Amino acid sequence: MVSKEITEILEAVVGPDNIAFDTAALTAYAYDATRLKGKPDVVVRPGSEEEVSKIMLLATRYGVPVVPRGAGSGLSGGAVPSMGGIVLSFERMARIISIDTGTRTAAVQPGVVTGVFQKAVEDVGLFYPPDPGSLAYCTLGGNVAENAGGMRALKYGVTRDYVIGLRAVLPSGEVIRTGVRTAKGVVGYDITRLLVGSEGTLAVITEITLKLVPKPEKVFTMTAFFRDSADAGRAVAAVMASPYTPRCMEFLDSEALKAGAVHSGFNLPDTAGGFLLIETDGSETEAKRQIEAISGLVGQYAINTRMAADEAEAQSLWKLRRSTSQALFTLAPDKVNEDTVVPVDKVSDALAGFGEISAKYGLKIVCFGHAGDGNIHVNIMTDKKDPVKKAKAGEAVADVFRLVLSLGGTISGEHGVGLTKAPYLGMELSECEIALLKKIKKTFDPADILNPGKIFCLE
Amino acid sequence: MVSKEITEILEAVVGPDNIAFDTAALTAYAYDATRLKGKPDVVVRPGSEEEVSKIMLLATRYGVPVVPRGAGSGLSGGAVPSMGGIVLSFERMARIISIDTGTRTAAVQPGVVTGVFQKAVEDVGLFYPPDPGSLAYCTLGGNVAENAGGMRALKYGVTRDYVIGLRAVLPSGEVIRTGVRTAKGVVGYDITRLLVGSEGTLAVITEITLKLVPKPEKVFTMTAFFRDSADAGRAVAAVMASPYTPRCMEFLDSEALKAGAVHSGFNLPDTAGGFLLIETDGSETEAKRQIEAISGLVGQYAINTRMAADEAEAQSLWKLRRSTSQALFTLAPDKVNEDTVVPVDKVSDALAGFGEISAKYGLKIVCFGHAGDGNIHVNIMTDKKDPVKKAKAGEAVADVFRLVLSLGGTISGEHGVGLTKAPYLGMELSECEIALLKKIKKTFDPADILNPGKIFCLE
Numbered sequence: 048m049v050s051k052e053i054t055e056i057l058e059a060v061v062g063p064d065n066i067a068f069d070t071a072a073l074t075a076y077a078y079d080a081t082r083l084k085g086k087p088d089v090v091v092r093p094g095s096e097e098e099v100s101k102i103m104l105l106a107t108r109y110g111v112p113v114v115p116r117g118a119g120s121g122l123s124g125g126a127v128p129s130m131g132g133i134v135l136s137f138e139r140m141a142r143i144i145s146i147d148t149g150t151r152t153a154a155v156q157p158g159v160v161t162g163v164f165q166k167a168v169e170d171v172g173l174f175y176p177p178d179p180g181s182l183a184y185c186t187l188g189g190n191v192a193e194n195a196g197g198m199r200a201l202k203y204g205v206t207r208d209y210v211i212g213l214r215a216v217l218p219s220g221e222v223i224r225t226g227v228r229t230a231k232g233v234v235g236y237d238i239t240r241l242l243v244g245s246e247g248t249l250a251v252i253t254e255i256t257l258k259l260v261p262k263p264e265k266v267f268t269m270t271a272f273f274r275d276s277a278d279a280g281r282a283v284a285a286v287m288a289s290p291y292t293p294r295c296m297e298f299l300d301s302e303a304l305k306a307g308a309v310h311s312g313f314n315l316p317d318t319a320g321g322f323l324l325i326e327t328d329g330s331e332t333e334a335k336r337q338i339e340a341i342s343g344l345v346g347q348y349a350i351n352t353r354m355a356a357d358e359a360e361a362q363s364l365w366k367l368r369r370s371t372s373q374a375l376f377t378l379a380p381d382k383v384n385e386d387t388v389v390p391v392d393k394v395s396d397a398l399a400g401f402g403e404i405s406a407k408y409g410l411k412i413v414c415f416g417h418a419g420d421g422n423i424h425v426n427i428m429t430d431k432k433d434p435v436k437k438a439k440a441g442e443a444v445a446d447v448f449r450l451v452l453s454l455g456g457t458i459s460g461e462h463g464v465g466l467t468k469a470p471y472l473g474m475e476l477s478e479c480e481i482a483l484l485k486k487i488k489k490t491f492d493p494a495d496i497l498n499p500g501k502i503f504c505l506e
Numbered sequence: 507m508v509s510k511e512i513t514e515i516l517e518a519v520v521g522p523d524n525i526a527f528d529t530a531a532l533t534a535y536a537y538d539a540t541r542l543k544g545k546p547d548v549v550v551r552p553g554s555e556e557e558v559s560k561i562m563l564l565a566t567r568y569g570v571p572v573v574p575r576g577a578g579s580g581l582s583g584g585a586v587p588s589m590g591g592i593v594l595s596f597e598r599m600a601r602i603i604s605i606d607t608g609t610r611t612a613a614v615q616p617g618v619v620t621g622v623f624q625k626a627v628e629d630v631g632l633f634y635p636p637d638p639g640s641l642a643y644c645t646l647g648g649n650v651a652e653n654a655g656g657m658r659a660l661k662y663g664v665t666r667d668y669v670i671g672l673r674a675v676l677p678s679g680e681v682i683r684t685g686v687r688t689a690k691g692v693v694g695y696d697i698t699r700l701l702v703g704s705e706g707t708l709a710v711i712t713e714i715t716l717k718l719v720p721k722p723e724k725v726f727t728m729t730a731f732f733r734d735s736a737d738a739g740r741a742v743a744a745v746m747a748s749p750y751t752p753r754c755m756e757f758l759d760s761e762a763l764k765a766g767a768v769h770s771g772f773n774l775p776d777t778a779g780g781f782l783l784i785e786t787d788g789s790e791t792e793a794k795r796q797i798e799a800i801s802g803l804v805g806q807y808a809i810n811t812r813m814a815a816d817e818a819e820a821q822s823l824w825k826l827r828r829s830t831s832q833a834l835f836t837l838a839p840d841k842v843n844e845d846t847v848v849p850v851d852k853v854s855d856a857l858a859g860f861g862e863i864s865a866k867y868g869l870k871i872v873c874f875g876h877a878g879d880g881n882i883h884v885n886i887m888t889d890k891k892d893p894v895k896k897a898k899a900g901e902a903v904a905d906v907f908r909l910v911l912s913l914g915g916t917i918s919g920e921h922g923v924g925l926t927k928a929p930y931l932g933m934e935l936s937e938c939e940i941a942l943l944k945k946i947k948k949t950f951d952p953a954d955i956l957n958p959g960k961i962f963c964l965e
Contacts, residue, residue, distance in 0.1 A: 147851075148747055149743060149746065149747050149850070150746070150849045150851055151746065151850075172749065194692045194696075196690055200689070200690060204667075205690060207696070207699075208663075217938075217942070222938075223936070223938060223939050224936070224939065227847065227915075227916045228849060228914050229847040229848065229849055229850075229879070229880050229914070229915055229916055229919070230660070230847065230850065230878075230879035230880055230881065231659060231664060231847050231876075231879050231880075231881050231916075231919035231920055232847060232916040232919060233652065233653045233703050233916075233918050233920060233921070233923070234916055234917060234918050234927070234934050234935065235934075235935055235939070235940075235943045235961065236703070236708075236943050236946055237699045237700055237702065237703055238939075238942070238943075240666075240696045240699035240700070241695055241696055241699070241700050243696065244692050244695070244696055245695055245696075249695075260751070261748075261749040261751060262749070264749075284608060287608065287609070287610065288607055288608050289720075290631065290720040290721070290723075291720070292719070292720060329792070332792065332795075333789055333791065336789065388686070388688040388689065388691060389688065390608075390609045390611075390687060391609050391610075391689065392606075392609055419689075420688070420689035420690050421609075421688050421689055421690075422688075422689065422690050456686075456687075456688055457688055457690075457691040457692075457693055459692050459693050460688070460690035460691060461690055461692060463692050464692070464694065468693070472694070475693050475694075476693065476694055477682070477683070479676075479680045479681075479682060480682050480684075480694070480697075481694075483676070483697070483949075483950075484694050484697075487695055487946070487949060488695075490946060490949050502694065
């Protein structure tokens with residue numbers, strides 16, 4: 048509970064226009080994209096690192112939970128104020144500080160929207176590859192906190208691979224500078240990558256230095272339709288065992304494909320039971336050579352393949368891919384979306400296994416995702432109002448996790464642990480490993496005020 | 507001091523053939539490539555993770571320092587047993603466990619020699635890019651501990667960018683598994699990257715999972731000679747501001763060039779006062795297109811540029827580059843080699859500044875390195891037997907560090923802090939940042955037995 052005394056100090060720090068505790072504000076900042084709901088006591092919008100520092104010092108002194116928040120687009124509850132307290136929203140710290148073509152780097156405040164930044168970078172001939180599905184509204188601070196992935200991770204890697212330095216405020220209010228502003232640096236432990244993906248539990252990020260790459264000249268887009276998921280999985284494995292690396296290789300299973308096609312008005316081949324959307328990029332010659340070679344490999348397993356004739360056709364294919372997630376709500380009132388990864392040569396095995404779990408519990412399981420990374424979003428369709436179906440979905444989730452772990456995979460590829468996966472942490476990590484993570488948490492945040500209850504279940 | 511009781515237990519763990527405390531062995535394991543000398547009490551060569559675990563448990567219980575050691579090729583004293591104790595040498599744990607073309611990953615024990623691994627990987631059509639100068643004898647375990655860089659970091663990144671998972675033994679003897687064996691994973695804090703570059707101070711690495719990439723079809727090599735270093739620096743900046751990314755762009759200044767040419771029997775152009783060795787790779791078309799474009803850019807600043815006609819010519823150019831480090835000993839009895847990085851558009855400024863420092867102290871300063879990363883190895887030529895020159899070299903080092911930090915750089919790009927840079931840590935990091943690193947050290951190693959005195963000066 049945040050007392051009147053504390054809110055008065057907070058108001059003095061950020062000014063009366065940047066603090067809110069009316070019901071509308073508290074409701075608006077209670078959710079993230081999981082639809083989980085918390086109950087914040089107060090929403091504060093700092094305008095500077097100095098203000099963040101004062102807020103953290105105060106929160107530590109009074110033992111008040113602080114939940115840093117970008118756009119609330121996260122998929123594991125990371126920004127949900129589940130313990131109440133202060134929501135620290137970064138919408139006012141949303142400035143692109145610099146984009147430097149000479150060093151191929153940029154510096155940004157955490158509230159910058161990812162898509163806005165990508166465009167600004169491309170305008171000067173550079174490229175910021177990470178592209179989470181929510182890039183139109185998610186923020187770079189949130190991307191760093193969750194180590195967001197996306198479609199192009201296959202060739203370019205994830206957010207972590209582009210963060211070279213940070214400024215951050217510790218729970219004590221102290222400001223640290225991590226990493227470098229150069230191409231290399233090995234002075235001291237890698238606090239930069241420790242903070243990337245730490246889900247707002249170790250420190251509050253106030254500035255991000257990002258590495259950029261030259262903008263690829265040309266992108267080629269193709270699709271392949273398959274009889275079933277297993278064949279699509281085989282095609283993925285064949286590409287990854289070849290010398291070619293597409294920049295993305297997106298997969299939809301039969302149900303995802305049908306729902307997405309209806310939703311986006313796409314005309315499907317009759318026998319289509321699996322789908323890949325593949326892109327290559329680079330110089331025109333090189334990107335073309337790669338897409339043609341990949342098309343040949345994939346063609347061996349597909350019922351048809353097609354190269355997008357132009358940008359408009361490519362966009363309609365992406366519309367089909369991107370509409371899937373929302374379209375699934377036509378299949379059932381609720382879905383439990385799990386973000387699993389398996390080794391890329393085990394995608395077919397994983398999909399077959401998910402099919403068995405679906406049959407076992409009598410629940411539809413719909414799969415799509417970043418197949419080239421082995422990153423499959425597994426959607427267990429359920430109805431949370433039906434206690435039987437809800438319980439079955441819970442059991443199915445545990446089965447899904449057991450399967451991916453048995454195949455050498457992980458229970459979260461890019462969404463984080465947050466609230467939703469915290470109960471399952473012990474399936475992937477040993478007691479000793481969890482104890483080590485908790486000790487690191489305590490080192491940074493002895494009072495446990497920074498995003499408490501995330502990653503680790505409360506004891 | 508390691509007691510008779512402890513050596514008896516150690517002998518029981520690893521067997522009598524794998525423990526040594528004769529003078530010859532203790533001398534052989536006392537050094538690394540800095541020529542700094544420690545005094546180990548015992549050398550132990552474990553054969554398995556289980557043996558490492560038993561040794562660590564014992565060392566923690568008795569408070570004995572443990573210094574993990576690959577090939578002793580490090581350049582900051584990381585493997586020097588400066589506090590005595592146990593040298594834990596990994597020559598028996600040198601197995602390539604798997605190279606998997608289906609998932610583009612490999613698993614290795616820490617004692618595998620980097621060059622041996624590179625060759626094995628290339629034999630199956632894959633590629634492990636990191637290539638520290640010592641790759642013919644350095645080990646992957648050492649590379650991971652120091653986050654080794656190398657020539658090809660410009661395009662491909664450093665060791666950290668290829669380590670996706672580890673097995674490691676904590677000082678307590680407990681075994682942890684970190685990261686993933688897949689393309690993505692975000693479960694818990696990134697302990698993998700925290701251990702990469704931790705210089706053997708947090709845990710003992712027992713197995714490494716590495717990401718691989720397809721082997722590039724073709725490499726093109728070119729050289730450019732410049733009137734002086736400043737022009738070479740300008741050429742580097744021009745390339746990095748272009749849409750092209752060479753896989754390496756190596757620099758030699760006038761002194762390095764002359765010494766290297768004598769040492770390797772290379773015939774220099776008369777007016778040459780600066781040198782770049784540039785490579786591109788990829789498909790034949792693409793690599794050729796890039797080297798031609800780069801040659802055009804570089805040509806604007808060079809007195810001549812030349813494409814290597816064949817592999818033999820490329821090798822003779824590499825011989826010139828690689829012989830530099832040794833050749834410098836013809837200029838002075840000793841050198842202090844510092845591994846600085848500046849933003850890539852500040853290379854010319856840095857080189858000019860090093861020239862001023864050289865004049866100020868009357869000591870030759872010779873520079874070479876990975877110019878495309880802004881990573882300049884600064885060699886302050888001195889004579890350690892001459893107390894005046896020795897003191898001046900020490901002051902020059904501090905000036906060099908002040909300069910690179912003022913340009914937005916770092917005092918170590920790829921060699922680590924170890925013993926040699928520990929006294930300068932406070933020039934780059936704040937008190938608060940150093941305190942945080944020490945707390946992390948204490949979290950992993952409360953008894954301070956793992957490589958004590960490295961990174962942080964002893965208090």
